[in-house]
Amino acid sequence: MGDRSKKLGPRVTVSVTPADYDTLNTLADKDDVSVSWVIRRAINEYLRRHHQPTRALRRSAPEKRPAAPERP
Numbered sequence: 811m812g813d814r815s816k817k818l819g820p821r822v823t824v825s826v827t828p829a830d831y832d833t834l835n836t837l838a839d840k841d842d843v844s845v846s847w848v849i850r851r852a853i854n855e856y857l858r859r860h861h862q863p864t865r866a867l868r869r870s871a872p873e874k875r876p877a878a879p880e881r882p
Contacts (some may be wrong), residue, residue: 824849 826834838845 818850 834845834848838848841848
């Protein structure tokens with residue numbers, strides 16, 4: 811793994827259909843890039859489109875439920 815994995819960050823493993831795999835290979839070959847590059851680019855575009863502001867890392871305290879009414 812060496813320097814390359816440190817540069818790119820954590821790895822993610824996904825399974826795709828044979829048809830999607832063939833399409834990814836076709837796109838990669840067309841642009842003379844790796845399938846991994848095509849997938850990283852697709853993820854980047856998806857995240858950019860659906861970006862939500864980052865929430866605070868620590869979780870807020872859970873909401874307290876109102877106390878149950880006392881039984882007569």
